[in-house]
Amino acid sequence: xxxxxxxxxxxxxxxxxxxxxxxxxxxxxxxxxxxxxxxxxxxxxxxxxxxxxxxxxxxxxxxxxxxxxxxxxxxxxxxxxxxxxxxxxxxxxxxxxxxxxxxxxxxxxxxxxxxxxxxxxxxxxxxxxxxxxxxxxxxxx
Numbered sequence: 001x002x003x004x005x006x007x008x009x010x011x012x013x014x015x016x017x018x019x020x021x022x023x024x025x026x027x028x029x030x031x032x033x034x035x036x037x038x039x040x041x042x043x044x045x046x047x048x049x050x051x052x053x054x055x056x057x058x059x060x061x062x063x064x065x066x067x068x069x070x071x072x073x074x075x076x077x078x079x080x081x082x083x084x085x086x087x088x089x090x091x092x093x094x095x096x097x098x099x100x101x102x103x104x105x106x107x108x109x110x111x112x113x114x115x116x117x118x119x120x121x122x123x124x125x126x127x128x129x130x131x132x133x134x135x136x137x138x139x140x141x
Contacts, residue, residue: 026055026088027118030095034107037098045099052099056092059085077127080120087117 037043063085070078094110097103 025118026091027114030091030114031111033095034098034111037107038104048099049096052092052095056089059088059092063089077124080124084117084120084124087113087120091117 063082066078066082066085091110091113094106094113097106098110
């Protein structure tokens with residue numbers, strides 16, 4: 001089982017090394033993990049669940065930062081961020097379903113939800129960047 005855990009580690013590292021221009025975001029991690037699970041029929045389920053639990057805890061901690069007061073006008077950004085984090089949590093739940101049942105639909109759902117979450121994050125980043133550009137223009141005038 002340890003050998004399979006090392007193989008997963010290697011697969012994820014290889015993905016990152018072959019594509020250094022991309023960051024190893026959660027979507028990429030979930031996709032790489034899904035591809036590895038499909039290609040490796042035997043893996044350490046306990047170790048995988050432990051990793052999924054750790055990532056879930058990290059996401060819950062990040063989400064907690066968005067439950068407090070939000071400056072006026074930023075509520076939509078906060079809501080989109082929470083939606084994205086919730087989709088990531090659902091994606092990890094789908095990964096757990098796959099681990100328990102080996103139902104390929106659950107694995108596909110995990111990847112689709114992670115892609116949706118990443119799309120929302122990308123939109124948030126774009127809005128923030130556009131806002132920064134506007135502020136820079138205003139200070140130059």
